[in-house]
Amino acid sequence: MTRVFIDGEAGTTGLGIRDRLRALPVEVLSIDPAKRKDPQARLEMMQAADIVVLCLPDDAAREAVALAAGLDNVKILDASTAHRVAADWEYGFPELDSAQADRIASARHVANPGCYPTGVIGLLRPLVDAGLVPADHPITINAVSGYSGGGRSEIEAHEAHGGPAFELYGLGLEHKHVPEIMAYAGLKRRPLFVPSIGHFAQGMIVSIPLQLADLPGYVRVSDIEACLRAYYEGSDYVSLASADLARLDAAALADRDEMALRVHGNEKWRHVLLTASLDNLGKGAAGAALQNIRLMGGIKD
Numbered sequence: 572m573t574r575v576f577i578d579g580e581a582g583t584t585g586l587g588i589r590d591r592l593r594a595l596p597v598e599v600l601s602i603d604p605a606k607r608k609d610p611q612a613r614l615e616m617m618q619a620a621d622i623v624v625l626c627l628p629d630d631a632a633r634e635a636v637a638l639a640a641g642l643d644n645v646k647i648l649d650a651s652t653a654h655r656v657a658a659d660w661e662y663g664f665p666e667l668d669s670a671q672a673d674r675i676a677s678a679r680h681v682a683n684p685g686c687y688p689t690g691v692i693g694l695l696r697p698l699v700d701a702g703l704v705p706a707d708h709p710i711t712i713n714a715v716s717g718y719s720g721g722g723r724s725e726i727e728a729h730e731a732h733g734g735p736a737f738e739l740y741g742l743g744l745e746h747k748h749v750p751e752i753m754a755y756a757g758l759k760r761r762p763l764f765v766p767s768i769g770h771f772a773q774g775m776i777v778s779i780p781l782q783l784a785d786l787p788g789y790v791r792v793s794d795i796e797a798c799l800r801a802y803y804e805g806s807d808y809v810s811l812a813s814a815d816l817a818r819l820d821a822a823a824l825a826d827r828d829e830m831a832l833r834v835h836g837n838e839k840w841r842h843v844l845l846t847a848s849l850d851n852l853g854k855g856a857a858g859a860a861l862q863n864i865r866l867m868g869g870i871k872d
């Protein structure tokens with residue numbers, strides 16, 4: 572049976588993964604809570620594991636990878652931002668293209684995607700690959716996340732003090748997710764990324780407006796829909812959902828591991844709003860980690 576050690580098991584993402592692992596035929600190796608930051612104790616857990624899942628802040632994740640350097644038979648899945656665009660790491664978004672799930676299955680090091688990038692890449696990669704959106708097109712990404720996206724400190728701030736209701740952040744326009752978004756959405760021009768956080772626990776909407784008149788050729792709303800529908804046909808986790816709704820609830824997919832993409836279009840004005848709805852802790856973190864653990868461990872059921 573595959574043995575899994577979650578380094579950072581007591582954190583937000585770690586707990587989500589541990590809960591989901593109950594449904595898999597794996598043995599979860601848990602560290603003595605008093606020793607959870609002790610390098611020697613963590614190394615011993617890693618030595619006993621087949622897959623180590625890192626649910627740590629970025630610097631601690633880098634240290635954990637260094638700690639595991641000599642363990643050639645151990646696979647590592649890192650949920651942090653530390654290795655998402657690193658050479659020698661596979662990107663853990665199985666829907667990226669038709670070969671990505673096989674690449675993840677045979678990789679030793681896999682980086683679990685960021686929550687916002689999951690939405691952006693899910694929407695844009697198929698359109699860039701198809702040539703409907705040029706790689707150097709000026710793109711703006713607006714996004715809102717539940718406060719659990721900020722980890723334990725943000726959760727405590729919202730639950731103890733009740734707010735704020737809604738905040739824009741990342742206003743220096745240097746968010747850590749931009750390199751990852753560019754690398755895997757296939758963008759050559761840096762997009763403007765405007766994240767925000769709302770006073771709700773879980774859920775996320777990523778939205779990307781497109782002026783169809785600014786795209787090359789004559790792209791219709793239906794071309795965008797057809798491209799996304801075909802790309803994700805047969806996927807268990809990503810789908811093109813109906814855009815026949817007047818409002819979109821950011822928490823609609825809380826506690827779910829799927830991601831719903833939508834194309835809200837108005838052909839008269841040649842306007843499109845692309846949206847991705849997901850749970851930042853589901854397809855944006857622990858749900859994606861489960862997909863990757865299944866692939867890395869060769870777990871079929």
Ligand SMILES: NC(=O)C1=CN([C@@H]2O[C@H](COP(=O)(O)OP(=O)(O)OC[C@H]3O[C@@H](n4cnc5c(N)ncnc54)[C@H](OP(=O)(O)O)[C@@H]3O)[C@@H](O)[C@H]2O)C=CC1
Pocket residue numbers: 578579580581582583584585607608609625626627628629631650651652684685686719720721722723724851852855856
């Ligand atoms: N929250 C989210 O929506 C998402 C988070 N992620 C990523 O997952 C990672 C974890 O985030 P999240 O779960 O939200 O964060 P949390 O703050 O909730 O959890 C982090 C955990 O790591 C522990 N920890 C910190 N330093 C060390 C160390 N040196 N050794 C062992 N354990 C340590 C913390 O313990 P203590 O609290 O005692 O310091 C805590 O239990 C981050 O890199 C984040 O980017 C990925 C996708 C989405």
Ligand SMILES: CC(=O)N[C@@H](CCC(=O)OP(=O)(O)O)C(=O)O
Pocket residue numbers: 650651652684685686687716717718719720721722725766767768855
């Ligand atoms: C709301 C909030 O604070 N979100 C975090 C992103 C979540 C995270 O750090 O994890 P991933 O990088 O794996 O997505 C942020 O913007 O830094």
